[in-house]
Amino acid sequence: MSYTSALFTSARYHTSREARDPNYRVLTPATINKSVLEAQYAVRGAIPLRAEELREKLESKGKDAGLPFEEIVSCNIGNPQQLDQKPLTFLRQISALTEYPDLISHPLSKDIFPSDALERARSLLEEIGSTGAYSHSMGVPSIRKRVANFIADRDGHAADPSKIYLTAGASAGVSNLLQLLISSPLDGVLIPIPQYPLYTAALALNAARPVPYFLNESAEWGLDIADVEKNIDKARHEGTNVKAMVVINPGNPTGNCLSLENMEDIVRVCYEHGLVLMADEVYQDNIYHPNRPFTSFKKVLKGMGAPYADNVELVSFHSISKGQTGECGRRGGYFEICNFSPEAEEQVYKLASIQLCPSLGGQIGVDVLVAPPQEGDPSYAQWREEKDGIARTLKHRSEVLVEAFRELEGVSCNEAEGAMYLFPTISLPPKAIAAAKAAGQSPDAFYSLRLLEATGICVVPGSGFGQQPGTWHFRTTFLAPGTEDYVRRLKKFHEEFMQEHKE
Ligand SMILES: Cc1ncc(COP(=O)(O)O)c(C=O)c1O
Structure with missing residues (x-):
């Protein structure tokens, strides 16, 4: 059979009658690229999707939503500014000035932007041309x-x-x-x-x-x-x-x-x-x-x-x-x-x-x-203070969380040496593992989902990242403000969960 006739007789190609069927769809699980169907991305997977549903419920119904918490804490993804981290001012100044170059020569800009930001934006625009044009x-x-x-x-x-x-x-x-x-x-x-x-x-x-x-x-x-x-x-x-x-x-x-x-x-x-x-x-x-x-x-x-x-x-x-x-x-x-x-x-x-x-x-x-501001530049002090402040806050939050995790029954946790995540191990009792199995979930997904439903804290189960067989983890960022409140909610949940699943 020739290549073209093989194409036309292939079961994957619709007939004109099928195409006239208003319910006919070209894109279905049978026809979509298999590699796309098979790809998984837990960081935005089932538990974060459930968190979004709960967030919408809270937004539309507030206290009438009947949930035991008032907000979702998104600890599932390393997205600092979603969690109120302030952007570095110098970057945003350069960004504003290069997006709207008329600002650079505006008489009031001298009062709003430091001179090195104005100068840097001017020279960047000379190099780039317009931010709306393709570059190399x-x-x-x-x-x-x-x-x-x-x-x-x-x-x-x-x-x-x-x-x-x-x-x-x-x-x-x-x-x-x-x-x-x-x-x-x-x-x-x-x-x-x-x-x-x-x-x-x-x-x-x-x-x-x-x-x-x-x-x-x-x-x-x-x-x-x-x-x-x-x-x-x-x-x-x-x-x-x-x-x-x-x-x-x-x-x-x-x-x-x-x-x-x-x-x-x-x-x-x-x-x-x-x-x-x-x-x-x-x-x-x-x-x-x-x-x-x-x-x-x-x-x-x-x-x-x-x-x-x-x-x-x-x-x-x-x-x-x-x-x-x-x-x-x-x-x-x-x-x-x-x-x-x-x-x-x-x-x-x-x-x-x-x-x-x-x-x-x-x-x-x-x-x-x-190429951030250098010592002696007008923007240096603010840039340094903002950057060091963020680094200090993250380190502090990671330490508070590690300490809290280590106090929980059946939980161990390495210190964060870098990045923005902790990946504690949870030893779950057999009864919890059996309950997870009955619910058709992996034990760490079961735990993480119960944590979300009880506290609004959204973490990602270790199975989304891979782990040694027979061990269970979850990943949490330490970006969220209100670490003390996070710890209080998590502790209460964990104690109740372990109590519920005691033999
Ligand atoms: C290890 C690692 N590599 C790459 C990325 C993606 O980063 P980007 O936002 O630059 O695409 C992430 C995001 O969380 C990450 O954790």
Whole structure:
């Protein structure tokens, strides 16, 4: 049968009679791309959807909603400004001025905007032209130069603007790189368990195989490199072509910072097994522990010298969504590639150009992230105070929550060394596990849903990120204001839940 006749006789193509049926739909679960159907994203999954229903009920009915709480506390997603984190003023000033350039020359602006903000907006507009125009597909060249300077200052190793791509958040970069990497359904990518579900979702969309490696909760969520190698060998033995390793550092959902030793081991494994190293470093500015500072994979790689420094293919991602910037809705980020072949670079460029360019608002956000006000500038004091204030608040909230979790029966929790999440373990009594089974839910989803219904606190069950079989967790951000109230509600719920499910 020819290709065309096969197409016309395929059961997937409707007849004209079917098409005239008013109930006929082209898009149904039988016809939608299977990879899309299979992709899962727990951070916005069933429990957050239920939280939205409850929020609407509270908004429309208030006290008459008959709920035992007055508000939903969204601890399911790292979305700082949804939880009242104030935007950094300098970024918003630059953003306002570049969006509406007439403000720069307005006589009153001198009274509203500091001189360095006016000057910076003016020079950015000279470089960009209009924020309503497409830019270079890799991002505005002068912004990429400033990103390169930022990386070089951070790492002590040169960075080349021609290897830097500005993106619509880190997610867009991750998706592009995985699309470039996956060329067969037999291709696999090592991902940490637990992991941020962008990776399993993006692998599902590309019909590729996730190859898990476990982070060790009792070793501050570090990794056992021998176990990673065992998993590579096992996957290859099963016919998977393992091509890359994803590392999230600082970790989501685990909130850990990897040790230097772990990082060097990872670089060696990538070299020896021929893997692209995908370093998700979006939380590099969320650091809470003096003994675990952030070190980039670029710095580790370059510091290791030959044969690693110039051979391991590395791509590292950063974003304006996290840190103290928290501008997730603006969609800005970048990735830097190292040691890619010229042919691969050409294809990375092509993928970026198919998407034309990342939003100019996001690119300007990246510019402020990598080149903030400097000491002596009129805006410096305010910028410093705001940034330090946010960092202090997050550290304090994480400590209050860890302490509270550790006091709960059957709960243990590692400290947050970085990022904006805690991932406590909950040992659930057999009666709760049986009740979850009867409800058709995993035990951690059962617990998280009951927590939501009783307190309005929305967390994500550990099963959405992956966890050691037989262990149960949930992930909570520590972004929400009113931590003391959160703790009070959680404690009351937990005690009642454990009492209810006692044997
Ligand atoms: C580890 C990790 N990578 C990437 C992202 C996505 O960031 P962006 O908003 O820059 O797309 C997130 C968001 O929560 C994340 O936690």
